[in-house]
Structures are given as C-alpha cells and as structure tokens.
Amino acid sequence: MIKIYFKTGYRNLLKNTSFTLINLVGLTLGLASVMVLSLLVYEYLTANSIFKNQDRLVYLKTYSKSGDGIIQTPFPLLDEIVKVCPDVEAATHVQSFNSPWLKYQDKEFQDNTIYGETGFFKVFSFPFESGNAATALNGKYDVVLSHETAEKLFGKVNPVGKTISADDTTQLTVTGVLKPIPANATLRPTVILSINLLKTNPGFTSMANWYNTFAENYLLLKPGANKKRLTYQINQIVKTNYTAENKNQRIKLAPFEDLVKTESGDTVSVIIKGATGSAVFILLIIVANLINLNMATMFNRAKEVAVKQMVGSSKMQIVWQFCVENAILVFTSLLLAFLLFRFVLLAQINQMVKSNFSELSFDLVKDFPLTLIILFTGILVVIIAGSYPALHLTSIKITDTVKGKLTGNNGNFITRNALITLQFTLAIIFIGVTLILNRQMSFMKKASPGYNQENVLVVPLDLAFKNPAAATAHFDAVLNDLRNNPYVKNISTSYTIPTTYQQNYNTYVDPATGKEVSLRQAATDAGLIDTYQIPLVEGRNFKNVADTNEKSNVIINRSAMKALGWTTAIGKQLKPKGGGNEVDNVIGVMEDFHYRRLSESIEPIIHSYAGKQSVNYSYLSLRVDPKHAANILTKLQKEFDAMNPRRSFSYKYMSDLADQQYALLNGILKVTNYVATITLFIAAMGMFGLIALFARQRVKEIGIRKVLGASTVDIVQLLSGNFILLVAVAAMIATPVSLLLMSKWLQSFAYRTELSWWLFAVAAGIALVIAVATVSFQAVKAALANPVKSLRSE
Incomplete structure (x- = not known):
C-alpha cells in the first residue's frame, strides 16, 4: 500500500502543478530560513560542549559596592586561592597580554595568544592531536598550538619537540597540538604559552599587583566541593590582600555552563531570542499555509475519497495517503532548503554575526541532534498538514460528498479563518518590526556623532x-x-x-x-x-x-x-x-x-x-x-x-x-527584511489557494448570479470580502503586539527614534494591499468565466 500511496501522491502533485509549485517554493524558502535560524540558536545553546566536567567548572566575578560585576580580578588572587582553598582541584588564568610573532624557518605569523598555568588543560579538557595534556605547559618555554596554527608552520608533520622562535628572541618548544576546536567554544586559542614566561615580562609584572583588575580566573572544583565555604575563603583573601580602595569588592563563583548566557551581552541575547521567535513564526506560517492549500485542493479529491471509503478504505488508510503525499512535498522541500541553507544562507548569516560569534558551520553527522530536530520537524509538518484535511474529508457523509455538498461545519470555517488571521498577523508584525528597525538605523546614521568623521x-x-x-x-x-x-x-x-x-x-x-x-x-x-x-x-x-x-x-x-x-x-x-x-x-x-x-x-x-x-x-x-x-x-x-x-x-x-559599528544591526535588518518577505509571500500564496477553493465551490452560484445580472465587481466583493475582513482583524491584533515589542526593543538604545502611529498603519496597509491584489486576481478570474460552462455541468 505504501508503494501505491507514493504513486498516487506523485500523480496528484503533478496534476495540481500550480499548487505544488506554490507549496514547494514557500516550503523551501521557509524551511531554509528555519534551518539557518535554528543553527544559530543550536550553536548558542551547545556552546562549550567540548569541555568536560562543566558541573564542576566555575569562573570568578568581581562585584563592586554598586553591584556591577566583571569577570576580571587582580592577577595574584589565583595563586592565593590555590594555596589556601582545598576545594579547588585545578585552576588557571586565561590571560591575554601580547601576541608574539612566531617563526619556524621561513614561515612567520602572529595570532591570538593566551597564557595559562600548568593546570590549564585540567580545567579545560581540550582534546589533543599530539602531545601530553598533563605536562604540556609544565616548562617555562613550552608552547601548545592549535591544529590550524601547527599546519601553517609545519604542514602535516608532527611538530612536538620542534623549536620555534618568538619575536626573534625567545626559543619555544612545541609540546602539544590541539584537535580542531568547535566554532561555538568561547575559548578558541591558537597559541597557548606558560604563564611563567609572561611573569618575566616587565610590562606585565608592573601591572600584576593587587590593585589592577584584568585577570580572568577559572577553577575546576573537587567533586562535592563546598561552594559557600570556598566563596568565604576567597573573600577573606580579598580582605587581607586587596588595596584599601578595593577592599569593599566581593568575589563570587559563577557556573561556567552559564558563561555564554551571562557574559555574551544584551545584543547576543536579542539575536538569539529574535532567531527563536522568527523560526517559530515561520514554522507556524508554513503549517498554516500547507493546511490551507491542502484544503483548497480538497474539492477535487472529495469524490476520490468517497469512492475509496465505499470500497472499504478506513480513515487511517486515507490519512496515510494524504500524509505520504505531503511527505513527498515536504521532504523534497527539505532537500532543496538544505542546499539553499548550506550554500547560500549560511555564508550570509556568517557575514552578519561574525563580530559576535565565531564562524558558524554545519555537519550532518557532528550536529546530529540538530539534524534529528529538522527531520522530526519535517515529519511533524507532514502529520499535521496531511491528517487535518484527510480527517475533514472522511468526516463528511459519503452521500453528501457524491452530491458535491462540501460546505462542512462551522468548526472548519473557524479553523480556516484562524489560520488566515494568524498568517497575516505574523506578517504584519514582521513588516512593522522591519519599518521601525529601518527607521532606528536611519536615525542613528544621520544623527551627528559630535565630531567630524568626514575626510x-x-x-x-x-x-x-x-x-x-x-x-x-x-x-x-x-x-x-x-x-x-x-x-x-x-x-x-x-x-x-x-x-x-x-x-x-x-x-x-x-x-x-x-x-x-x-x-x-x-x-x-x-x-x-x-x-x-x-x-x-x-x-x-x-x-x-x-x-x-x-x-x-x-x-x-x-x-x-x-x-x-x-x-x-x-x-x-x-x-x-x-x-x-x-x-x-x-x-x-x-x-x-x-x-x-x-x-x-x-x-x-x-x-x-x-x-x-x-x-x-x-x-x-x-x-x-x-x-x-x-x-x-x-x-x-x-x-x-x-x-x-x-x-x-x-x-x-x-x-x-x-x-x-552597525554591521550587526544591518545584518539583523537584512534578516528581518527577508523574514517579512517570506511571511508575506507564504501568507499571500495561502490566500491565493483559498480563493481558488471558494471559486470552485461556488462556481454554479457565480454562474447563476452572473446570469441574473451580477457585475464583475459584485462577484469580486462576494468572494473577497471575507478575506479582507480577516486581514483587517489581523492588523488590529498585530498593531499592539508590534508596538509592545518595538517599544521594549528601543529601550536598549540610549538614543532612539520615536514610535509613530503611521508606521503601524503602513505595515497593515502593505499587508492589505498584497492580500487585496492576491484575492482580486483569483476573484476577477472567476468572475470573468463563462457562466454557461459552469451551469452546463448538470
């Protein structure tokens, strides 16, 4: 039967070419957008998954008397913690101070360099490609290289034991090479040197006192460590050693697993929330549109379903048939969407967010949880979009179906109207957000910065x-x-x-x-x-x-x-x-x-x-x-x-x-413009399909009305009036939602534009114009049809 379902589904998709293409294009664009937004959220949520024992990893935060917190402390604090705190298993600084030029033979370059203690690789469990993590930074002149850095200097040869020079003066011994580090790790060093080497730098030692606050500290706690006792001990060190000006500061332990969420800033948080909301909105519109278009083709499939019921098909078999048909469409769209996502949209999103994230990448195997989520989402869309119209068709009496009575009940009209209203509500919200974001960007770029930046x-x-x-x-x-x-x-x-x-x-x-x-x-x-x-x-x-x-x-x-x-x-x-x-x-x-x-x-x-x-x-x-x-x-x-x-x-x-400075905001604006366009396009296509359904269901009524003298305008009003009303309702719902969202968003700007009522009127007007144009096209087509043909069918 599955083979028959596939064959029947394939034939029906080819038979309804226009609806198939509309669905295919809408699904492909929508699913590709969902993929890239989901990857952004996935990388954020799984950041630092490379590190083990995250439940025992903490970092130190300094809090001033006013309550402001930063992740730096005076440099000597960590050494004292290691001496007097038995709950600490291992500890390290992640200290950036300079990046020496590394040279091997005729190859020379400079890259991101950090300094760490001998316990660095106990705290951060980076996997090693070569070398011994336990002893890699034991020596003052030891250096550990990233996979990419090692290849730049040595090619494919194992460099452990080889000597490189730093700034033409210091000879370093390569003691380890890291495996490639995932893009969503917050710590992605290319060169790691011993902190003991940094301690010989006069410029550094002059700053490394109990007053200057510039050192990042990370601790691996022993299993069952008493965090309250450890916090107390650390603050006793503060009282004993800090300068008089800073003795009122307090140190707190922060969970390392919350590092990204806590320290990435409001901008990143807004991006992730926006990406999550956009992905959910697009999925809702996709499902609503697919259901609406499936309902639009129901009229032609009703007698087919009735005949199958009369010869013994069960409801579940008919549901299976519709689901298989939708599966062909959805999973074809998934494949096309993946190609669009992988080779076009991924590069675009990397350009937009590269200042706040490392370069995003996707691997079907490595990122298998996201792959499974995408496949599960496709299956869920198939089940919802395929089962609903099938269940509706099988709920109608066979005798009514054969006679062409497919008006259904009020519940179906309510569902259809709710889906249309939902689609256009989301579309209007995105249009309003886009208009206000454009206005804010224009405001900031045109405002005087207080200095002359020209020439x-x-x-x-x-x-x-x-x-x-x-x-x-x-x-x-x-x-x-x-x-x-x-x-x-x-x-x-x-x-x-x-x-x-x-x-x-x-x-x-x-x-x-x-x-x-x-x-x-x-x-x-x-x-x-x-x-x-x-x-x-x-x-x-x-x-x-x-x-x-x-x-x-x-x-x-x-x-x-x-x-x-x-x-x-x-x-x-x-x-x-x-x-x-x-x-x-x-x-x-x-x-x-x-x-x-x-x-x-x-x-x-x-x-x-x-x-x-x-x-x-x-x-x-x-x-x-x-x-x-x-x-x-x-x-x-x-x-x-x-x-x-x-x-x-x-x-x-x-x-x-x-x-x-506004590169990220410009990127967000591009994404918002794209999402707004996609939502409008999918909503309009859903409307297009539904008006086609209405015209087919009421073909004889239209014919009779025309014979009795109804004009083309009368027919257009008959078919489109209800849809225009739904868009107006959507505008009334979307306007206060958009106002609330953008008012809150604009509060994050110290200098911001004013919200004007006409922006929301324009957003609603754009959606209304597109809806009227879409509906009118089909309505006029139906109104201009020859009534003789529609009345001659019986």
Whole structure:
C-alpha cells in the first residue's frame, strides 16, 4: 500500500502543478530560513560542549559596592586561592597580554595568544592531536598550538619537540597540538604559552599587583566541593590582600555552563531570542499555509475519497495517503532548503554575526541532534498538514460528498479563518518590526556623532616592525613631511580613536569635595581633538611636547564635569585611586561626542597625555583634502613599506569605521527584511489557494448570479470580502503586539527614534494591499468565466 500511496501522491502533485509549485517554493524558502535560524540558536545553546566536567567548572566575578560585576580580578588572587582553598582541584588564568610573532624557518605569523598555568588543560579538557595534556605547559618555554596554527608552520608533520622562535628572541618548544576546536567554544586559542614566561615580562609584572583588575580566573572544583565555604575563603583573601580602595569588592563563583548566557551581552541575547521567535513564526506560517492549500485542493479529491471509503478504505488508510503525499512535498522541500541553507544562507548569516560569534558551520553527522530536530520537524509538518484535511474529508457523509455538498461545519470555517488571521498577523508584525528597525538605523546614521568623521584617513600603526628603532626614526621624518603637506589639515597619533574606546575605567576623587566618580580612561596625543574636530567647551588642548611637560594634565568631557558636579573644570584637580600621591590637573573640557555607536550612552571620559606623536601609538589619523587623498596614501604606503613591517599597510576612512559599528544591526535588518518577505509571500500564496477553493465551490452560484445580472465587481466583493475582513482583524491584533515589542526593543538604545502611529498603519496597509491584489486576481478570474460552462455541468 505504501508503494501505491507514493504513486498516487506523485500523480496528484503533478496534476495540481500550480499548487505544488506554490507549496514547494514557500516550503523551501521557509524551511531554509528555519534551518539557518535554528543553527544559530543550536550553536548558542551547545556552546562549550567540548569541555568536560562543566558541573564542576566555575569562573570568578568581581562585584563592586554598586553591584556591577566583571569577570576580571587582580592577577595574584589565583595563586592565593590555590594555596589556601582545598576545594579547588585545578585552576588557571586565561590571560591575554601580547601576541608574539612566531617563526619556524621561513614561515612567520602572529595570532591570538593566551597564557595559562600548568593546570590549564585540567580545567579545560581540550582534546589533543599530539602531545601530553598533563605536562604540556609544565616548562617555562613550552608552547601548545592549535591544529590550524601547527599546519601553517609545519604542514602535516608532527611538530612536538620542534623549536620555534618568538619575536626573534625567545626559543619555544612545541609540546602539544590541539584537535580542531568547535566554532561555538568561547575559548578558541591558537597559541597557548606558560604563564611563567609572561611573569618575566616587565610590562606585565608592573601591572600584576593587587590593585589592577584584568585577570580572568577559572577553577575546576573537587567533586562535592563546598561552594559557600570556598566563596568565604576567597573573600577573606580579598580582605587581607586587596588595596584599601578595593577592599569593599566581593568575589563570587559563577557556573561556567552559564558563561555564554551571562557574559555574551544584551545584543547576543536579542539575536538569539529574535532567531527563536522568527523560526517559530515561520514554522507556524508554513503549517498554516500547507493546511490551507491542502484544503483548497480538497474539492477535487472529495469524490476520490468517497469512492475509496465505499470500497472499504478506513480513515487511517486515507490519512496515510494524504500524509505520504505531503511527505513527498515536504521532504523534497527539505532537500532543496538544505542546499539553499548550506550554500547560500549560511555564508550570509556568517557575514552578519561574525563580530559576535565565531564562524558558524554545519555537519550532518557532528550536529546530529540538530539534524534529528529538522527531520522530526519535517515529519511533524507532514502529520499535521496531511491528517487535518484527510480527517475533514472522511468526516463528511459519503452521500453528501457524491452530491458535491462540501460546505462542512462551522468548526472548519473557524479553523480556516484562524489560520488566515494568524498568517497575516505574523506578517504584519514582521513588516512593522522591519519599518521601525529601518527607521532606528536611519536615525542613528544621520544623527551627528559630535565630531567630524568626514575626510579622515585612519592608518593602523601596529605593523610589528622588524627594527623598531629604525622604524621610529623613519616615521618621525614621515610626520615632518605630512606636517609640511598643504593637503594634510591635521595629524594625530593615538592609542584610541572614535569607535575603539576600550572598557578601561578607574575611580577618580575630587580632592576638594571627596566626591568619587568612575571615568573611562584613554591616552592620546595633542592632535586627536583637532583632527576629529571635537569642540572644546573650555580650556585648552594638549601641546605636542615631551610627556614630562604635560604628564599630569588631563582633559575630560562634559559628562565627566556634570558627574563631578562642577560648573567649570579649569583649574580643578582629580586624584586617581591606586595612583599613590598622583594628582591630575584638568586643563580642558571637550564637548560630549559619540565615541561608540549611538545605541550606547555617552559616559564620563578622561583623556591623559601619552606623549609626542610617534609610531609607537596604535593609529595615525589624518584630516586630508579629499581631492589629494589618493596621492597621500600612495606616498604613505611606500614609506611604511620601507620601514620593514611584518604586517601590510592598510587604511580606512573614519566614516566607514563608524558605519561598521552597525554591521550587526544591518545584518539583523537584512534578516528581518527577508523574514517579512517570506511571511508575506507564504501568507499571500495561502490566500491565493483559498480563493481558488471558494471559486470552485461556488462556481454554479457565480454562474447563476452572473446570469441574473451580477457585475464583475459584485462577484469580486462576494468572494473577497471575507478575506479582507480577516486581514483587517489581523492588523488590529498585530498593531499592539508590534508596538509592545518595538517599544521594549528601543529601550536598549540610549538614543532612539520615536514610535509613530503611521508606521503601524503602513505595515497593515502593505499587508492589505498584497492580500487585496492576491484575492482580486483569483476573484476577477472567476468572475470573468463563462457562466454557461459552469451551469452546463448538470
């Protein structure tokens, strides 16, 4: 019988070509969208599954008196924990400080480097391709490489025991190579070095005290460990060793398995929630559309079903037939959807979310839980979409079916109307979300950032020069040439530029009042304010002189002045906590400017003077005459190439860097546009099928009405009026839902557009126009049919 079901189903699909194609296209696009959204959610939910013993893994969080928490602590804390806390089985830092250049023979490169203790691989159970995890970091000069890094340097040869150089000075021994790390692991190091090597770095040791908070700590607890006792012991260490300014801080243990959910930030959380909601919405629309189109073809299948019942077919056999027919359609769509997902949409979603996620990948075997979920979803769609119309047909009396009485009961009309309303409700919600998201993006891009980002070239200076002393001397000559170039208006060399300000905070005290304020810190030269044309509210800029002359001078922004309760800042002093007897003099106040994207508020900032302009900064910023920018860049590239850098010369315009801040939001906008289009398309196709059903069921009524004088407009109104009413109901439901969703979403933006009623009216209007166009096409077609043909059938 299964063979017969497949043969019958295949023939029926070919017979109803238009409905088959509509279903095939809608299902393929919808299921491909569900696949890519499901992969995003799956990777998020299964993050860090590579690590064992997650129930015993914890990380440390520092909480200030105000309740704010960060995942860093002072560096020496971990050593003390290992000494005095018996509940800890193994512990390690995950310390980023620098990334040395690694060289083997003629191959040289730099990549993401972390430093860890000897217990690193006890805490993080990375699988090893070669080497011994238990002893891999026992030596000061040991290095463990990722699979990809080892291949770059050594090819397919086992590198364990080989020697590589770091920054042309330190000889390292390869003691292990990791197996490929999944993309959804939060820790994906390419080079792992011993923390004992980092402890010999003077720059690091000067920071690794009990005041500076920059170290990440991870602990593997013993089975049955007492977490309350451990937390108490750690905070006793805090009370004993922390500096006076930080003794009010508290350390808490956080479960490692909650790391992604807790520390990934609101943006990632919004993406995952949005992906989950979108996938569910699309699935609902797919099922509703498939049921509606199956119902639309029921009229032609009714007598077939009646005959089968008369010759002895049971309800279950008829249900099986319809399910097999839908299975052919659904699983063909699944195959096409997988190809679309794998070779088109996956690359697109990676471009959108790469700044917040590692590159997503999919393997049918490796990701078998997701594969099974997709197959189960396909089976569920088949059962729902196939069984409902079959059960409806078998519930009608055989005599009524033979006579063509297929009107059914009120329950079926309610179900059909509910499905149509659901489809268009979801479609209108997505249209409204899309319109508001577009409006917010436009608002942020058009708003003034508070500085002039036009015609500013930004050149990264971190090029890893092979001879730093020679590069410094050469760059000084380049700076002099630039200052004498009439087409270069301003020059700045700085550690940070707008869009790159770091999460670097310190507490400053007003010596006159004792008031304490947390300020974001940045170090810059004398050219930043002029190059980016940031207005000065009062006071003066830094001077391009030796740092000893401006060392104790600082410039704050207006928000900092307000936070300190000052009406004027010139001549005031600030004392940084942890700075001993150091006192800073405020020499200027800059106007507030958006140093990050407009979704974030402007925080109080303090700029210190880092010294004269030189190549030792991170960025070179040039305000140039746009007509001569190409010539300036050509000359700069030649000069930098002559300085023998390891990295290639590159540049970007500040306006492009500012736009890149919104890359993720632009990606979300593209996904929302796509989902809105898909939902509208599927909903319209469902409407198309239903109006076709109505026209067929009422063909004789239409013929009689036309013979009695009804016009084409009358027939169109007869057939489409109910559908238009359902879309109007959908609009009334969708509008408050959209308003609630987007009002809540916009609260995450410090600077946001206003919600206008007409946006929701436009969303409803778009859906209504598409619905009217779809319905009218079929209705007009039915109204223009020759009534003689429809009445001659009997």
